[in-house]
Amino acid sequence: MYMSPKLLKMFKRGEITKEQVIKDIIAGFIVAIIALPLSIALGISSGVSPEKGLITAIFAGFVISLLGGSRVQIGGPTGAFVVIIYGIVQTYGIKGLIIATMMAGVILVVMGLLKLGSVIKYVPHTITVGFTSGIAITLLSTQVKDFLGLRIDKVPAEFLPKWGSYFSHLNTFHLTTFLIGLGCVLIIVFWPKVNKTIPGSMVALIVATLVVKLFNLPVETIGSRFQNISSAIPAPGFVSVDLNTIKELLKPAMTIAILAAVESLLSAVVADGMIGAKHDSNMELIAQGLGNITSALFGGIPATGAIARTAANVKNGGRSPISGMVHAITLLLIMLIFMPYAKMIPMATLAAILMVVSYNMGEWSTFKSLLKAPKSDVAVLVLTFVLTVVFDLVMAIEVGMVIAMFLFIKKVVDTTKIRDMSEGNALDEDLTQMLEETDDKILVYQVNGPLFFGMVQNFMDVMNEVQPSAEVLILDMRYVHSVDASAMAALKRLHKRCEKFKIKLLLTHLHDQPERCLHKMGFLDEIEKRHIFSSKTEAIAAAYDYIKALEAV
Numbered sequence: 001m002y003m004s005p006k007l008l009k010m011f012k013r014g015e016i017t018k019e020q021v022i023k024d025i026i027a028g029f030i031v032a033i034i035a036l037p038l039s040i041a042l043g044i045s046s047g048v049s050p051e052k053g054l055i056t057a058i059f060a061g062f063v064i065s066l067l068g069g070s071r072v073q074i075g076g077p078t079g080a081f082v083v084i085i086y087g088i089v090q091t092y093g094i095k096g097l098i099i100a101t102m103m104a105g106v107i108l109v110v111m112g113l114l115k116l117g118s119v120i121k122y123v124p125h126t127i128t129v130g131f132t133s134g135i136a137i138t139l140l141s142t143q144v145k146d147f148l149g150l151r152i153d154k155v156p157a158e159f160l161p162k163w164g165s166y167f168s169h170l171n172t173f174h175l176t177t178f179l180i181g182l183g184c185v186l187i188i189v190f191w192p193k194v195n196k197t198i199p200g201s202m203v204a205l206i207v208a209t210l211v212v213k214l215f216n217l218p219v220e221t222i223g224s225r226f227q228n229i230s231s232a233i234p235a236p237g238f239v240s241v242d243l244n245t246i247k248e249l250l251k252p253a254m255t256i257a258i259l260a261a262v263e264s265l266l267s268a269v270v271a272d273g274m275i276g277a278k279h280d281s282n283m284e285l286i287a288q289g290l291g292n293i294t295s296a297l298f299g300g301i302p303a304t305g306a307i308a309r310t311a312a313n314v315k316n317g318g319r320s321p322i323s324g325m326v327h328a329i330t331l332l333l334i335m336l337i338f339m340p341y342a343k344m345i346p347m348a349t350l351a352a353i354l355m356v357v358s359y360n361m362g363e364w365s366t367f368k369s370l371l372k373a374p375k376s377d378v379a380v381l382v383l384t385f386v387l388t389v390v391f392d393l394v395m396a397i398e399v400g401m402v403i404a405m406f407l408f409i410k411k412v413v414d415t416t417k418i419r420d421m422s423e424g425n426a427l428d429e430d431l432t433q434m435l436e437e438t439d440d441k442i443l444v445y446q447v448n449g450p451l452f453f454g455m456v457q458n459f460m461d462v463m464n465e466v467q468p469s470a471e472v473l474i475l476d477m478r479y480v481h482s483v484d485a486s487a488m489a490a491l492k493r494l495h496k497r498c499e500k501f502k503i504k505l506l507l508t509h510l511h512d513q514p515e516r517c518l519h520k521m522g523f524l525d526e527i528e529k530r531h532i533f534s535s536k537t538e539a540i541a542a543a544y545d546y547i548k549a550l551e552a553v
Contacts, residue, residue, distance in 0.1 A: 003112075003283045005067045007321040016320050027318030028326025031074055031309050034199040035061075035327060036334060038309075038357065040222070040342060041350035042077040043301065045142050046085035048094065049226055050342055051335065052301055053077050055234070058332045060291035060303035065324025068287035069117075069280030070268040074309040074324050075291055079139045079357050080132075080263055081256070081302050084393065086142070087157045088252045096249060099241055101296040103253035108260060108289030117281025120265040126370060126381040127400040128266065129363045134388025134396065136362030139354060146351035147181040149174025149219065159389050177219045177348045184208050184352035199312075201353045208349040222350075223343025231339030233332075236297040255394045256292070256302045262397075264288050264305035274314045308360065376407040409454040416449030418462045421476065421536070431540050438547040441469070442540060446476035451514075453486035463494050468501040471550065472543035476536050478509035488521050495527060506543060508533045 010016050035057050043053025057076035064075030088097045111117070138159060144166050145152055151172040156162045184204040191200030212219055222229065268279040288304060295303050313323050370381050380400055387396035421427055421444035422435055435442050443466060451459065466473055483491075498505045505527055510518070518524045524532065533539040 003069075003280060003286070005283060005287070005321070006069050006071055006280060007066060010071070010320055016322070020319055021322060023317035024320050024323035025326050027313050027316040028323040029330050030197070030199075030316045031313045031318070031323065031327040032330035032334065033202050034312050035074070035076055035306075035309055035331060037201045037205045037345075037350070037353050039077055039331070040345070041354050042079065042082060044222070044226075044347075044350060045082045045139075045354055046077070046301055047089040048085070048097075048301060049229065050222055051230055051339060052299060054331055054335045054339075055298050056295045056300035056303050058328050058335065059298050059300060060295035061331070062325055062328035063291040063294045064264075064287050064303065064305070065321040065328065066287075067283070067290055068321060068324075069283030069285075070271055070305070070310075071277055071279070071320055072271045072275060072310055072313050072318050072323065073264070073268055073279070073284065073305045073321075074313050074327060075264070075288070075303050076306050076309065077301055078263065078304055078306050079354065079361055080135045080259055081304070082142055082354075083135070083138045083157075084252075084255055084259065085301055087392075090157050092249065092252070095239055096245075096252075097301065098239055098296045098299065099245060100249045100252040100256060101292050101300075101302050103246065103249060104256035104260065104302060105289040105291070105293035105296065107253060107257040108285050108292065110289075111257070111261060112282045112285030112287075112289060115282045117265065117283075117285050120262060120269075120281065123262065123397075123401070124377075124380065124404045126373070126377050127384050127397060127404060128262065129366050129370060130381045130384030130400065131388045131393055131396050133362045133364065133367050134385045135393065136358045137389050139361070140358040143351040143354050143358070146220070146347040147178065147355060149177025149348065174219070176217055177346075180208055180212065180217070180219055180346050181348035181352045181355075184349045185356060188352065188356045197316075201356070204352065205345060205349055208346050209344050212346050213344055220347045221343060222345045222347065225347060226343075229339060229343060231336055233336075234299050237299075238297070251394070255392070257289075258397065259393055260288050260292065260302060260304040261285055263307075267305035267307040267310050270307055271310050271314060274311065275319060308357070376411070380404050380407065412449065412452075413454045413458065416447070416455055416458075418459060419446045419448060420444075421446050427536070427540075431537065434540055434544045438471070438544060441471040441547055442474065442543045443470050443472070444474045444476065444536065444540065446479070448479045450482045451477075451480050451487040451490075452482070452484045456486045456490045459487075460490055460493065463497070466497075466503070468503075470501075470503050471547055472504045472506060473498055474506045474508060474536065474539045474543060476508050477511070477514060480514055481511050483514045483517050488517060488523065491518075491523060492526070495523070504531065504543070504546065506531050506533060506539045508536050508539045 039053035039057040040050045043050050061075045064073060085097060088100055141159060141162055145155055150166060150169045152165055152169050156165055187204040187207060188200040191203050264284060265281055268281065268284055272278055291303055295301065371378055380403055383403065384396045384400035387399055419426065422440065495505050510532060533542065
């Protein structure tokens, strides 16, 4: 299917009306007001200057909406990236972050062109909940210093050393800073009871800034930490790279790309459920990639689909990518006009905003309910969560996916049985009588499930129990919808064993995929097509005639 941006498709279908454009403009403006303090806070917490967060929301947000595969996706910096970006900046510097972001953008574009957008459905729910909740905890932990006003020259990037540093510096606790932060949290939490249109984060930012300015409170502000904050839009620029740099930054770039892909597609799925539409996951990945490349060109940080801002867009009437583009343009105007005033914003306010964000992004109710799931799922959930918090996202996803894969294979193996059809009442009376008349020289087994590498050992264990006294072995494969190379090898071994003891091997109920594989690998030629039957009845009847013919000789 030909991929094209959702905006273009909507224009071609005549789905963008004048009335809807007005609603999208209003929604885009409201989302920009929500994104303003978040973008500044996320930029600072990521270890870069405040305007970098806004630049990301402006350029990446515009490109993602313009070229994306979702009607309502809002792109920009998100809390999930904070810890990752901070670690990259500490290790490789700003230049390294820009290169890694560009590389991640290229990876995302390639993923989209290869149509890997549907891969998201193969990530287990326990893993997405585990790493999302883990990221929430790590994001919250990055805000403790500014929320409590602790005096720490350099906070460690790792989770455990970070908290060790906090506890060792509790004697520097600043009461005024803490009260400002606590007041902002209370405003953000309770403001929606007063007004749901104006975001509580913006109200908290304005109130806290005015209080600190009017009463000249001794708290740290953006201006006291960052001396030079520019409201100018930087010219796009390329950084020089070599092969060694690319090799060194490949892992950070993959980390950014994986998180951007997962988070953006999850956000798009959530949005689809809210508006009753369907996004183009591959086009969305391409847009996310181009958005990150554009962000890096202008000195921004990694971006992805923001679930909270996307939801706010939908709730305020946004139904086309125009709202996301308006959101980006509005942020651009705000940055050009009001950025100098950002110096007065208390750091505790930004910490409070991100603490609330981190709490909201953690799927705590889902996490709690999943703890009642089967033990294997709980193990994957908890392990992914712990690895995300203590180590990093990539390790958490890698280990979680590997364990989930092995547990899934075990579940399939445990539920796939090889049934002896001569036992019990598995066959009707006439067929059972045929088997009895041949003195059980006809054996009938049914494989109930896929025949793959995980099942091969169990399959061969059962087949090796077939006694040489048998004359015919019938395999009923009505429930075998797929086989793999390991299964094919097992069937060939079984056939050789049958030939050794002069046992006829018959197959019944072959589905399309197993039949194609058996044919391509030459197995059907080995056992001859006359040994393939469409039903057990035909196979048992043929086997019965064969036995009687042997007895008559």
